[in-house]
Amino acid sequence: MAKNPEYTDRNFRIRVDFEQPPQVDLPLIGFLFNCKGLLLQWQYVKENFLEFNLENRSEKTMERKLDPEQFRLFIAPASDKKITRVKTMEQLQGFKAYEPILRLNDNHVLDILPIPERLSIFWLKCKCRVSGKVSKWFNFGNGWEDLPVCRARVHICEIDPINYWIQKIPDHIIAKIPDAILNPKFEVPIPIPDPDPFRRLERFPNISGQEEENIFKTQSLQQIRNETLSVLPELGADIKKQLSSGNLNSIREAIVKNYALFHPWFCYWPWWWPHFYRCQELAVVETNAAGRFEKNIYYHCFGDKPDIYIWVEYMIGGVWTTVHKPPKPCNTHWNYVCGTDINIHVSDPRVAGDCCCDCELIGEDVWIRTVGHTSVSHIKQTHQLLAPPGQTVPYDRIGLTDAAAAGDSFITTTIDDYKRPFGGSPVLRMGFAPALPNSNVYYYRWSYRQRANADLTIVGDTYNPLPPKGGEVRKGYEYRYTDSNGDWQWAPESKKLGPFSVGPNDNLYIIPPEEPTMAPFNVPAASHPHWHQQTYNMDTIHFDTTVVDDFENGLYELKLELFDQAGNLLQNIPKANFKTPRHDDARYSENAPNILLENPTTSNADAFRMLIRIDNGQCEGAIYTVNVGGVPASSTCCGFVKYKPEGVEADLELSFKATHPTDFAEFSFGVIKGTCMGGSIANARGMVIDSADGYHLNTMSGVYSKSFMPADLLGVCYEEGFGKAAFAETLHILSTATDGIWRVAQDYHQTAAFALEP
Structure with a gap:
């Protein structure tokens, strides 16, 4: 106390x-x-x-x-x-x-x-049980599934009743409300809660549609006002009369009595939220292996039912990180019915799907799982020349992955359609059996060597230790302690896994035990410690592919070796000890195939190894002046292109540049006519490796070009040899590289415009 x-x-x-x-x-x-x-x-x-x-x-x-x-x-x-x-x-x-x-x-x-x-x-307080579940949509190679998120930190808050706070809201704030609601000026869209998974493009890579940017599509202030008002609840004449009375007490009374009606209105003005949505945190709980949480809270017996607002944190990189915190006005459970589930879908791509029951490995098994969240079984290990869909120029798929990535936008991925190299700062995730570490298997080491350069020309290289980002690898845990008031509190701590020099070998990392209370760390059990990441699915090393001294674009081999407690390299390890995810469902393991093993025999192997392509190339692009009859249109500040320069119609050529040093990029070129709806024959999309949608690629310059007659572009704006219209050209070039979670955005974007006239 x-x-x-x-x-x-x-x-x-x-x-x-x-x-x-x-x-x-x-x-x-x-x-x-x-x-x-x-x-x-x-x-x-x-x-x-x-x-x-x-x-x-x-x-x-x-x-x-x-x-x-x-x-x-x-x-x-x-x-x-x-x-x-x-x-x-x-x-x-x-x-x-x-x-x-x-x-x-x-x-x-x-x-x-x-x-x-x-x-x-x-x-006077009454008891109320708040319960629910935190989950996320995951793809394991055979489709999408909504799975629980365990060990998420759920903050349960109550929005204080407005009739308690209303008299404490400053008069100058109350005085602004009538004009804001009776004469609204909507200039920003309403904040909305996290959408369901079927509306999030990056979660579902098979969704390919994306509306092109239209620089001519504008609205008047009156149109914005009318559209917004049409979806807001109607305020009756009595409420409007109270608001327009000029009496601050009458305005306060109108807000209190009609608070539910005002929530959608308040969503438009974030500066109101601190005044009308005061939030008191009642409890912080962690989700269990089923993603569930529950807690008894206390509310005011003779007031309204509790109004519950929830936000969520998740341990990312050893730091509790907010992954779900939507706007309060639109995401509070008003008059919450005690005991009913509040189900939350998080969408942050960094949240891992590693909740499982009775999923420990057996014996001395090691399960090499993912690069980030990308299954190692979805990284192509053999040469395969194949062209992108709808294009004819093939490229070698070795070392590439077919996984989706957060931030994909219009990039689409399908199973076995390998188009992504790795870049940025990947993390190698794997799991260790509960019998580890022991004197026989105590350390692990990741090494790398370059096998080929960016154009896949073979290079000679020897293995080097994979350098950990930040210089070392630590495994975080939380422990409990008593504060000065005698209350239990939680605090973070970590143990260094490596690198260490032991016996004849350097750059070794300790295989962590199942619990931090176990050897060699021996954290006191009285403090109730637990790992942030379970040992059966954890980050083993985080490395940075953008460090030029360590990596250049090309094909690399990563190798995992095991060592005993004295630091001696282990060889002739039973092959069945190395596990990898199944290709069709990454939640299940299988014995690592020979192609992922070093020196495999019938029953043994020396190490695990895999090929990955690394590429951090930057996209480049440009939109060029329209050619009329093969000649660039005369450039004036007015922006008009005359398609009858000598009184005779000439053909029009649209051209743009879309390149990437190693062709690991996709482009989307769109041409929009005024505010006319519908697709355009001038649109194109594909990988920068080849011609696409009628646009010819000059492979030397990276320039795409296509010719049209004026009537083709003008469409409904053309009649009897005459017509005119304004056009917007948009070019987006997205790199396909991934760090295993996020797309590595080395992108290019440009918007241009022109107008056609006779």
Whole structure:
């Protein structure tokens, strides 16, 4: 418990009464502050009296005659023991404290008015169970599945009732509401909650449609206003009358009585949210292996049902990271029905799907799982010359993956359509059996060597230790401790896995045990430690492919070796000890195939190895001037292109540049006519390796070009040899490289415009 401030001076007692006595005994506590906001003392209310002792003349203000106006008194329920930690008046707001006015009555005795019923009803609490599930959509090679997210940290908050806060909202804020609602000026779209998975493009790579940018598509302020108003709830004449009354109390009353109607309106003005949606955190809980959470919270028995808002964190890179925190007005569970599930879908691509039950490995098995979240079984290990769909120029798929990546936009991926190299900062994830480490298998080491350059010309190279990003690998865990108030708290810590030099070998990493309480780390069991990542699915090394001294674009071989406790390299390891994910369903393992093993025999192998292509190339592009009859259109500041330069129609050529040093990029070129809807014959999309959709690629320059007659482009804007229209050209070139989770965006974007006239 927090130490009571030692200000002992001048005894005085204050009687504390209720305007309407509560139905049950309610412990109370009082806090006394000076006029500058310094906490002088707190005391419990005993037998309806609050007594302070301020005999210590440590402040100059205490030397003068006692003046009640020099103090500020707050009274609050004491049922929550955390209230004794309060140090400031601001902290008391969350406890819904009552601030009476201290005064001397006719008998020169300090007294206060009774605690008002409008406030005291919020001090009586009832129990409510908040429960639900956190999940995410995952792809394991055979389709999408909604799976639980375990060990997520769920923050359960309550939005304080508006009828408690409404009088504390400043007048100048209240005064803005009538004009904002009766004469709205909508300039930003409404914030919406996280969409369901079928509306998130990056989760479902088979979704290929993307509306092209149209620089001519604009709306008037009146159109925006009308469209927005059409989806907002109608406010009746009585509400509008109250809002337009100019009476601030009447406006406050209208808001309180019609609060549910105002939520969609409030979504448009984020600057209102701190005033109308004050959130008090009630509990923080972790999800279990099924992704579920539950917690008993307490709400105001005689007020509304609790209004619950939830946000979620997940441990990423040893740091609790927010992965779900949507806007409060649109994502609060108003009048929450206690015990009903609140189901949350997170969409952050960094959240791993490693929840499982009874999924420990057996014996001395090691399961090499993924690069980021990309299954190692979906990385092509053999040469395969194949052209992209709809194009004819083949490229070698060796070392590439067919996995989707967050931020794919219009890039589509299908199983066994290998088009992605790796780039950025990948992490190698794998799992270790609970029998490890032991004296026989104690360390692991990742090494690499370049096998070929960017054009797949073979190069000679020897193995080098894979350099960990940040210089070392640590495995994080949390432990429990007791704070100065005697409460349990959680704190993060970590253990170094490597690199270490042991015996004859360097750059070794300790295979971590199943629990941090086990050897060699031996974290005290009394602190209840647990790993941030389970040992059966964990990050083993994080490396940076953009470091030029270590990597250049090309084909690389990564090798995993095992060592005993003395640092001796292990060879002739049983092949069945090396596991990889199944190609059709990455949740299941299989014995690593020979192509992923070093020196495999019938029953043994020396190490695990795999080929990956690394490429961090930058896309380049340009949109060129329209050619008329093979000649660039005359350039003026007006932007018009005359398609009858000599009175005779000439053909029009559109051209653009789309390149990538190693062709690992896709382009989307769009031509939009005015505000006309529908597709255009001038659109094109494909990999930058080949011609596409009628556009011819000059392989030397990377320039795509295609000819049209004016009528082809003008369409409905062309009649009897004449017509004119404005066009927008958009070019997007996206690199396909991935770090195993995110697409490595070495992209290019440009927008241009022209207008055709006779």
